[in-house]
Amino acid sequence: MKEKRRNGSKAIAPFKNKILQGDCLDILAGLPRESVNLIVTSPPYADNRKSSYEGVPIDGYVDWFLERSAQFQRVLRSDGSFILNVKERTVKGEKGTYILELVLALKDQGWRWTEEYIWHKKNSYPGKWPNRFRDAWERCLHFTKQKSFKMFQESVMVPTGDWAKxxxxxxxxxxxxxxxxxxxxxxxxxxxxxxxxxxxYPTNVLHLATECKNRQHSAPFPVSLPAWFIKLFTEDGDIVLDPFIGAGTTAVACHQLDRQFIGIDSNPSYVALARSAVANLKRHPVQR
Ligand SMILES: C[S@@+](CC[C@H](N)C(=O)[O-])C[C@H]1O[C@@H](n2cnc3c(N)ncnc32)[C@H](O)[C@@H]1O
Incomplete structure (x- = not known):
C-alpha cells in the first residue's frame, strides 16, 4: 500500500524476479520511478549479430539508445549505478565512433560518466587480421545519477599477491x-x-573468461561479469535490472548473490532460455 502511494498507480511487485518479453522501452514505462538499485546490461552492439537477434543500425544507434536510457534514468534510484557493457563495431577496417558519441549524449541526458571498467577476455584465442590484432577487451561504462552512490569496495577485494612480499x-x-x-x-x-x-582493492581491469559453450545465445557475458558489479554496487535484497537480458545471465548472478532481478528481452526464444535458466536455479541449491 505504502509502495503504491509513493509511486502513484505503478507498483514494482509484478516485475520482481521475472523475465519479461518485449521492447524494454515499453516495459520500463510500467515500472515505478526510482525503483531499481543497479542496471547492468549489454545491449545489441548495433547491427553486429542481426542474424541471431534484432540489431540496431549504426546511424540511428545513439537516438535509439537515448530513448531507452531516459527510462533507465527514471527507474534507477538516485544512489544507484548503471553499467553498460558495449563495444563499437569495426566496419571496412575502421572503428565506429558511435559509442564515443553515445557517452557524450548520455552526459547531455544528465548522467555522470563516473568510470570505465575494462573487461579483459582472458581466454581470447589468437587470430590474424590485416590491420589489427585480436580484440580481447570490452568496455563496461559506469554511469551514475549523482556524485555519491552506493559502492561496497570491500566486497570485491583481491588477494594482495606476491608483489607485497x-x-x-x-x-x-x-x-x-x-x-x-x-x-x-x-x-x-x-x-x-x-x-x-x-x-x-582491485584495479578497474577485470580479467574474466568468456563463457559461450552450452549457452544457446550468440553473445552472453560470463556470470562473473554482472556478479562483480552486483557485489560492488548492491546489498542483499536489492533490485537489479537487465533490460537486454539475453540468456538470463544477470538473473543467474542475482540468484547466486541473494539479489532480486528484473530481466527484459524482446526475443521470445531468449526469454524462454532465460526463464528456463531461472527455473533451473530454483531446482538446484545455490553454490556460493
Ligand atoms: C548482447 S545481447 C545480451 C546478452 C546477455 N548479456 C547474456 O548474457 O545473455 C542483447 C540482447 O538484447 C535483446 N534486445 C534487442 N533489442 C531489444 C529491445 N529493444 N528490448 C529488449 N531486448 C532487446 C536481444 O534479443 C539480445 O538478446
Missing amino acids: GRLSRLSQVDRLRAESSAQNGFAKNVSNWVGRDAA
Missing part, C-alpha cells in the same frame, strides 16, 4: 608517508598501509 619488506622512509604522486596526478599513497594485509 618483496616490495613491503624493503620500506623506505618515503614509503611510510602519505606522499603526493611525483606525476602530480592527485593520487596520494602510503605504501606501508598495506603491510600485513591479505587483501587489496
Whole structure:
C-alpha cells in the first residue's frame, strides 16, 4: 500500500524476479520511478549479430539508445549505478565512433560518466587480421545519477599477491608517508598501509573468461561479469535490472548473490532460455 502511494498507480511487485518479453522501452514505462538499485546490461552492439537477434543500425544507434536510457534514468534510484557493457563495431577496417558519441549524449541526458571498467577476455584465442590484432577487451561504462552512490569496495577485494612480499619488506622512509604522486596526478599513497594485509582493492581491469559453450545465445557475458558489479554496487535484497537480458545471465548472478532481478528481452526464444535458466536455479541449491 505504502509502495503504491509513493509511486502513484505503478507498483514494482509484478516485475520482481521475472523475465519479461518485449521492447524494454515499453516495459520500463510500467515500472515505478526510482525503483531499481543497479542496471547492468549489454545491449545489441548495433547491427553486429542481426542474424541471431534484432540489431540496431549504426546511424540511428545513439537516438535509439537515448530513448531507452531516459527510462533507465527514471527507474534507477538516485544512489544507484548503471553499467553498460558495449563495444563499437569495426566496419571496412575502421572503428565506429558511435559509442564515443553515445557517452557524450548520455552526459547531455544528465548522467555522470563516473568510470570505465575494462573487461579483459582472458581466454581470447589468437587470430590474424590485416590491420589489427585480436580484440580481447570490452568496455563496461559506469554511469551514475549523482556524485555519491552506493559502492561496497570491500566486497570485491583481491588477494594482495606476491608483489607485497618483496616490495613491503624493503620500506623506505618515503614509503611510510602519505606522499603526493611525483606525476602530480592527485593520487596520494602510503605504501606501508598495506603491510600485513591479505587483501587489496582491485584495479578497474577485470580479467574474466568468456563463457559461450552450452549457452544457446550468440553473445552472453560470463556470470562473473554482472556478479562483480552486483557485489560492488548492491546489498542483499536489492533490485537489479537487465533490460537486454539475453540468456538470463544477470538473473543467474542475482540468484547466486541473494539479489532480486528484473530481466527484459524482446526475443521470445531468449526469454524462454532465460526463464528456463531461472527455473533451473530454483531446482538446484545455490553454490556460493
Ligand atoms: C548482447 S545481447 C545480451 C546478452 C546477455 N548479456 C547474456 O548474457 O545473455 C542483447 C540482447 O538484447 C535483446 N534486445 C534487442 N533489442 C531489444 C529491445 N529493444 N528490448 C529488449 N531486448 C532487446 C536481444 O534479443 C539480445 O538478446
